[in-house]
Amino acid sequence: MTLTRALPLTTLAAAIAVASHVQADTQTLRVATVNNNDMVIMQSLSDEFEQAHPDIELDWVVLEENVLRQRLTTDIATQGGQFDVMTIGTYEVPIWAERDWLVPLTDLPEEYEVDDLLDTVRDGLSQDGELYALPFYGESSMLYFRTDLFEEHGIEMPEAPTWEQVHDWASQIHDPENEQFGICLRGKPGWGENMAFVSTLVNTFGGRWFDEEWQPEINSAEWQEAISFYVDLLGNYGPPGASSNGFNENQALFSSGKCAMWVDATSAAGRIYNPDESEVADRLGFSQAPVAETPKGSHWLWSWALAIPSSSENQEAARKFLTWATSREYIELVGETEGWTSVPPGTRTSTYEDERYIEAAPFANFVLTAMQNADPTDSTLKPSPYVGVQFAGIPEFQAIGTQVGQMIAAALTEQMSVEQALDSAQRSTERTMRQAGYYD
Incomplete structure (x- = not known):
């Protein structure tokens, strides 16, 4: 027979206090995204982010495209504050940024390598030369x-x-x-x-x-x-x-x-x-x-991107998630775990210089050229x-x-x-x- 000795009340109380303190310090980010394959992969790999940031938990809201747009537009226009991270695109970003609905993404860490982002995508997610969303994937x-x-x-x-x-x-x-x-x-x-x-x-x-x-x-x-x-x-x-x-x-x-x-x-x-x-x-x-x-x-030219609404109360934690999910390290993670054809396309020059991606994706250079040649300022006869x-x-x-x-x-x-x-x-x-x- 094995005897289990009960913890002294003082020790038990201390343990409860520590657990309560940790729980109180944990921030929950509500992430709204579309039910496309790349986003489903992001959700499946998000344990990696939570392990690296034990003080942040992710609460996912994954919706069909039309429903997502309706929900996010209503929330941002009313400053409802339901979401900390929004998946939006090159249509919404400049319009919402102009109305001060989005948090500007200035002073990104050096290791993020913002200059590695494709120019056409970066321009589409900017207002007055300032980024307001980070590209998760881009497409033509x-x-x-x-x-x-x-x-x-x-x-x-x-x-x-x-x-x-x-x-x-x-x-x-x-x-x-x-x-x-x-x-x-x-x-x-x-x-x-x-x-x-x-x-x-x-x-x-x-x-x-x-x-x-x-x-x-x-x-x-x-x-x-x-x-x-x-x-x-x-x-x-x-x-x-x-x-x-x-x-x-x-x-x-x-x-x-x-x-x-x-x-x-x-x-x-x-x-x-x-x-x-x-x-x-x-x-x-x-x-x-x-x-x-x-x-x-x-x-066409489009990018699904991650942005932080100005109504979010967890902006610093949201910023950490954005830079993780759109980083070179994340692309490497997807390539190693899901295969190189599954990495988010159309965002970084380095992706199209990576021999592993070029070898796995015969369409790589074709897609890059299509994105670079799409001109939103001259699209009609x-x-x-x-x-x-x-x-x-x-x-x-x-x-x-x-x-x-x-x-x-x-x-x-x-x-x-x-x-x-x-x-x-x-x-x-x-x-x-x-x-x-x-x-x-």
């Missing part, structure tokens, strides 16, 4: 395709494909009886969902959101041609229920071999080239995003008054883009004609812009 857009299906149909992918060619290829390869669809594209409504893709399509058809006097041009001939093309292409050669598919849904479809082509974010490349994640990793090709009338604005490739960088765009996205989805599902959808979108956008004071 590109065309993915199944090399085996192209060979089977005698199709050769050119360096710069056109949308007319894509339409022709999709019609040849489409085989719905065998769950083989000609193309997958975003259909889920939302300014950052279907409209991220649709905006680039409209750009390359020669369209723009606004003229130089801020008058909407959504029912212009260029928009009519682009959206008619989109509805025909995806309606005839896409998967069933395409209006419900966003980035994650299409990535799953493509990875499982059900799409012959997919035009979407370059950030998907790491996952669909990973044989542990993708059934088509050994039959995968890529090319530039297709063009119609002009290559201007055919591929005719001059436009806004900055942005797949969005217009004004506060009103979030509501406008989402509303227009709903109209486009209604045309895709044949609830209304393309002409009706665009006329309705034009009227609602004119009303929003007039109420915002852009014109009388």
Whole structure:
């Protein structure tokens, strides 16, 4: 029989006091992020951060993209203080920074190597030359395709494909009886969902959101041609229920071999080239995003980034987490634990100089070039008054883009004609812009 001696009351009281003191000194960071693969990896590796910072605990709120944006916009606009770290992008950062809603990220530690950040990404997350968010990953857009299906149909992918060619290829390869669809594209409504893709399509058809006097041009001939093309292409050669598919849904479809082509974010490349994640990793090709009338604005520029809202009461602890999750050391951690195709792309020059990444990721230099060549200040054939490739960088765009996205989805599902959808979108956008004071 083993006897356990009870602690003296004074010792027990001291232990409780120490535990209470440690608990009281622990800060809980509420981190809001999107349910994309790179962020899921970040959450899975966050034990490393907590072990290095025993006084900080992370409370994760992981949401679908449209829901995340709605929650964060409401919280930041009301200074609700629900979150200490927000996952936002190149659209929100300059707008929110200008309103003093974000904490400026000045005097970053030398070991963070801020000059290693890609210039285009760093510029997009700055306001008046000052960083207000740190990039977790960056992306442009590109065309993915199944090399085996192209060979089977005698199709050769050119360096710069056109949308007319894509339409022709999709019609040849489409085989719905065998769950083989000609193309997958975003259909889920939302300014950052279907409209991220649709905006680039409209750009390359020669369209723009606004003229130089801020008058909407959504029912212009260029928009009519682009959206008619989109509805025909995806309606005839896409998967069933395409209006419900966003980035994650299409990535799953493509990875499982059900799409012959997919035009979407370059950030998907790491996952669909990973044989542990993708059934088509050994039959995968890529090319530039297709063009119609002009290559201007055919591929977007975006960064998902981490920022600290000014309403946070834990700003110093949040700053420690931001610099950890966007550091070279974090990229090394992901490479060593998850594989080098899984590292967050599009943020640091050093990633694209690392032989381990270059060897594992045949798309690396292609993605880097696409990101460096995307120009948010010159993304339309005719001059436009806004900055942005797949969005217009004004506060009103979030509501406008989402509303227009709903109209486009209604045309895709044949609830209304393309002409009706665009006329309705034009009227609602004119009303929003007039109420915002852009014109009388």
